[in-house]
Amino acid sequence: MSTWGDPIGATGLWYRVTERQQGVCHCTGQCGRKHTKTEGFCDHRLPWDRIVVAPTDASISAAEAFLVPETELTAWCEPCLDGARAIARRVEREHRQTESLFNLPEAS
Ligand SMILES: [Zn+2]
Ligand SMILES: [Zn+2]
Numbered sequence: 001m002s003t004w005g006d007p008i009g010a011t012g013l014w015y016r017v018t019e020r021q022q023g024v025c026h027c028t029g030q031c032g033r034k035h036t037k038t039e040g041f042c043d044h045r046l047p048w049d050r051i052v053v054a055p056t057d058a059s060i061s062a063a064e065a066f067l068v069p070e071t072e073l074t075a076w077c078e079p080c081l082d083g084a085r086a087i088a089r090r091v092e093r094e095h096r097q098t099e100s101l102f103n104l105p106e107a108s
Contacts, residue, residue: 013070017053021075025051030058031083044077052076058084059092 025042029035035042054076055068076084
């Protein structure tokens with residue numbers, strides 16, 4: 001049911017990141033939830049085949065994810081990554097709207 005795809009499949013990189021994070025989602029609120037019950041990060045332990053490795057910065061698109069250094073990749077659970085991507089998209093859209101406002105040709 002995911003629409004954003006699997007940016008980084010089950011490669012050596014995927015295993016290294018997943019192992020570093022012990023199969024736990026490391027979202028620290030990027031998804032919009034505060035995760036207060038679990039000390040500020042998601043702590044969602046996942047079956048290994050459900051873990052998504054993606055850039056910590058969710059605004060980076062799947063197409064660019066392979067350019068991100070391994071240290072900036074993190075393990076995500078699907079709800080967190082979905083939420084974080086949605087927020088990142090909204091921020092980007094608002095940013096573009098603001099820019100186009102400033103780029104309006106001056107009325108003469
Ligand atoms: Zn999570
Ligand atoms: Zn989260």
